[in-house]
Amino acid sequence: MPTDAKQLLEKIRTLALPQNVRIMNVCGGHERSIAMAGLRTALPKNIELIPGPGCPVCVCPEEDIYQAIQIAMNEQVILLAFGDMLRVPVNVPKAAIRTLEQAKAAGADIRPIASPSEALTIAKAHPASTVVFFVAGFETTCAPVAAMLTEGIPKNLLLLMSGRLTWPIVDRLLTSDTPAFDALIAPGHVATIMGADEWRFVVEQHHLPTAVAGFTSESLLAAIYSVLRQFIEQKMFLDNCYTQVVNAEGNRLAKQLINTTLDIVDAPWRGIGVVPQSGYELTSTLAEHNARLHFPAYADAARQRAGLMPPGCDCAKVVLGKIKPLECRIYGEPCTPRNPIGPCMVSDEGACRIWWAAGLRKEQVTQADLV
Amino acid sequence: MTKQTKRQLTDSHIALAHGNGGRYMRELIEKLFAYHLSNELLDTQSDAACLPVPSGTSEILMTTDGFTVEPLEFPGGNIGSLAVHGTVNDLAVSGATPLYLTLSAMIEEGLEVAVLDRVLESMAQACRESNVRVVAGDTKVLRRGQGGGIYFTTTGIGVKSPQLCLGLDQIQVGDVLLLSGSVGDHGTAVLLAREQFGLSGDLHSDSASVLPITQALTAISGLRFMRDPTRGGLATVAHEIAVATGNTVRLHETQIPVLDPVRAVCDMLGYDPMYLASEGRVLAVISPESAQAALERLHALGYAEASIIGSIESGVARVILATELGGERILAELEDDPLPRIC
Numbered sequence: 001m002p003t004d005a006k007q008l009l010e011k012i013r014t015l016a017l018p019q020n021v022r023i024m025n026v027c028g029g030h031e032r033s034i035a036m037a038g039l040r041t042a043l044p045k046n047i048e049l050i051p052g053p054g055c056p057v058c059v060c061p062e063e064d065i066y067q068a069i070q071i072a073m074n075e076q077v078i079l080l081a082f083g084d085m086l087r088v089p090v091n092v093p094k095a096a097i098r099t100l101e102q103a104k105a106a107g108a109d110i111r112p113i114a115s116p117s118e119a120l121t122i123a124k125a126h127p128a129s130t131v132v133f134f135v136a137g138f139e140t141t142c143a144p145v146a147a148m149l150t151e152g153i154p155k156n157l158l159l160l161m162s163g164r165l166t167w168p169i170v171d172r173l174l175t176s177d178t179p180a181f182d183a184l185i186a187p188g189h190v191a192t193i194m195g196a197d198e199w200r201f202v203v204e205q206h207h208l209p210t211a212v213a214g215f216t217s218e219s220l221l222a223a224i225y226s227v228l229r230q231f232i233e234q235k236m237f238l239d240n241c242y243t244q245v246v247n248a249e250g251n252r253l254a255k256q257l258i259n260t261t262l263d264i265v266d267a268p269w270r271g272i273g274v275v276p277q278s279g280y281e282l283t284s285t286l287a288e289h290n291a292r293l294h295f296p297a298y299a300d301a302a303r304q305r306a307g308l309m310p311p312g313c314d315c316a317k318v319v320l321g322k323i324k325p326l327e328c329r330i331y332g333e334p335c336t337p338r339n340p341i342g343p344c345m346v347s348d349e350g351a352c353r354i355w356w357a358a359g360l361r362k363e364q365v366t367q368a369d370l371v
Numbered sequence: 372m373t374k375q376t377k378r379q380l381t382d383s384h385i386a387l388a389h390g391n392g393g394r395y396m397r398e399l400i401e402k403l404f405a406y407h408l409s410n411e412l413l414d415t416q417s418d419a420a421c422l423p424v425p426s427g428t429s430e431i432l433m434t435t436d437g438f439t440v441e442p443l444e445f446p447g448g449n450i451g452s453l454a455v456h457g458t459v460n461d462l463a464v465s466g467a468t469p470l471y472l473t474l475s476a477m478i479e480e481g482l483e484v485a486v487l488d489r490v491l492e493s494m495a496q497a498c499r500e501s502n503v504r505v506v507a508g509d510t511k512v513l514r515r516g517q518g519g520g521i522y523f524t525t526t527g528i529g530v531k532s533p534q535l536c537l538g539l540d541q542i543q544v545g546d547v548l549l550l551s552g553s554v555g556d557h558g559t560a561v562l563l564a565r566e567q568f569g570l571s572g573d574l575h576s577d578s579a580s581v582l583p584i585t586q587a588l589t590a591i592s593g594l595r596f597m598r599d600p601t602r603g604g605l606a607t608v609a610h611e612i613a614v615a616t617g618n619t620v621r622l623h624e625t626q627i628p629v630l631d632p633v634r635a636v637c638d639m640l641g642y643d644p645m646y647l648a649s650e651g652r653v654l655a656v657i658s659p660e661s662a663q664a665a666l667e668r669l670h671a672l673g674y675a676e677a678s679i680i681g682s683i684e685s686g687v688a689r690v691i692l693a694t695e696l697g698g699e700r701i702l703a704e705l706e707d708d709p710l711p712r713i714c
Contacts (some may be wrong), residue, residue, distance in 0.1 A: 006696065032641070039700025040698070042697050
């Protein structure tokens with residue numbers, strides 16, 4: 001532990017805050033670092049750290065998962081998905097197949113993968129099979145997918161794209177009546193690719209203190225200190241506290257690869273609704289690799305409704321930072337990692353699962369000081 | 372069975388016939404199992420082993436463990452050495468001196484004989500290092516697809532002095548926790564060896580006998596309890612202590628050794644090293660008066676990373692990890708296998 005982190009903590013403790021300050025992060029990695037370092041317990045009580053929309057699995061539309069399950073169950077395909085995605089339930093009766101994991105157990109050839117390159121390897125190894133790669137992820141996932149598409153993929157590899165951009169959902173929060181935060185920690189990994197400048201709108205249009213952070217306690221505390229100073233002095237600027245890898249304009253090549261292979265489209269977010277210009281879809285030149293076009297029968301228009309979180313599940317509010325995981329009606333009872341009801345309890349990027357992994361339980365009132 | 376000086380392995384792969392009770396099976400036992408594991412007490416012709424009991428023995432300890440690791444061979448060990456260390460260590464942390472092992476081997480049809488040969492050689496080496504002997508055994512051959520290459524079960528017998536009282540019920544508030552080395556090496560090394568994540572690293576399993584550690588610690592008064600943090604890792608043992616004593620276990624993150632490559636893999640894949648398995652470490656609970664002496668003893672034995680990592684406090688039954696920053700987080704009971712992260 002660099003002493004810098006402790007020094008930053010001391011500096012934060014000496015700041016005279018005029019009011020409670022709510023600082024939102026929009027990256028599961030940030031939330032995980034915060035929870036694992038016990039940052040909330042170390043910071044003064046008038047600083048509130050809020051997990052926001054930082055989990056691509058959590059916002060992946062229910063109809064996309066449903067479609068993936070149907071393709072895997074009914075077509076002769078190998079379906080590939082990131083591990084987290086396998087256990088996310090769709091809203092169907094209990095007796096029906098509710099997750100990709102259950103579809104796998106029922107005999108569908110579904111394989112969890114950890115990186116896009118594995119999809120390429122598997123497609124090449126099975127040239128006679130149709131391989132469908134279900135891509136749910138933010139810019140950090142879509143950039144390597146774009147690179148793979150640029151290099152050329154075999155004819156038998158189809159993509160079911162459920163890619164999302166991060167900044168439009170933050171813009172949506174800020175233009176709503178209740179943003180529920182006073183400052184923003186911008187996502188370090190996303191900024192590595194897209195550039196810190198992508199977050200300038202938060203400062204310039206919405207006048208909120210903003211800082212890009214990395215994933216160490218030191219970097220997170222530097223960002224927290226920066227936004228608090230900005231808040232106190234009311235002098236907002238976009239601070240970059242992750243200069244080791246993040247610059248203003250990002251990775252030019254990666255952005256170019258994304259631009260040439262992926263279109264930006266209006267896209268639904270689970271439980272939230274359609275957010276304009278927030279999704280990635282394959283360009284028309286790659287139509288032959290588009291699983292949606294290849295298997296149109298499984299796109300169920302009737303499922304495309306907003307608010308499709310399971311009954312009783314407050315994941316949508318958790319994702320938007322309106323409530324904390326412990327405030328969800330079903331957190332821990334009955335929703336647990338073993339029996340997840342909502343997607344936030346499934347993914348390692350999901351706030352509920354991170355909080356659960358960090359030992360936070362509703363019933364232990366003595367833990368009030370740990371939140 | 373006397374050790375054969377010259378042997379020729381007729382077959383390159385295990386066939387169902389190696390489990391048929393006839394010549395093939397005799398050859399499998401003689402040329403592989405007995406070749407590596409023979410000793411004056413192992414008689415492959417008799418149905419039961421006749422074992423001498425050391426004079427003055429009043430307590431015999433017995434334990435059994437199954438081994439199904441995948442892959443069978445990993446950096447730092449293989450299923451053979453692991454099957455000895457696992458059972459020897461269970462006896463060792465109970466305060467016993469391990470003496471005898473039995474070995475039950477389930478081998479899958481199609482396994483390369485060369486793999487089995489290497490595994491048994493490691494097993495023999497591990498037995499010699501811990502001064503234990505395999506005194507009885509059994510082999511079965513499973514149909515192809517019905518087993519993971521090799522499954523081993525080892526049952527161990529050891530002896531213990533009745534004066535030595537160890538157990539969760541001996542732990543008192545104020546006792547301290549002593550850890551013999553870094554956590555999570557084995558779990559991470561096996562994870563990487565599976566190549567599931569396309570990662571590679573210079574990381575070895577810590578699979579080893581903990582007898583030198585437990586023998587050093589049992590000589591020190593004030594020792595209450597020892598356990599090897601295998602499946603579920605350090606957090607799981609700490610949790611067992613908290614539940615059994617009804618008190619809080621407080622751990623200090625900065626004092627818990629985690630190797631850099633283990634930390635890097637965990638950061639990348641979203642695992643928590645506190646929950647990953649070790650196969651050659653001991654977590655000991657000891658009175659505060661004796662803790663420093665015990666620590667120095669382990670350092671003197673070459674366990675340079677041994678560290679006092681926490682203590683037992685009166686309070687709610689839970690495990691609190693005091694983080695590097697002075698924050699706190701609760702280490703909950705492990706629920707399921709963590710999933711790989713997606714971005």
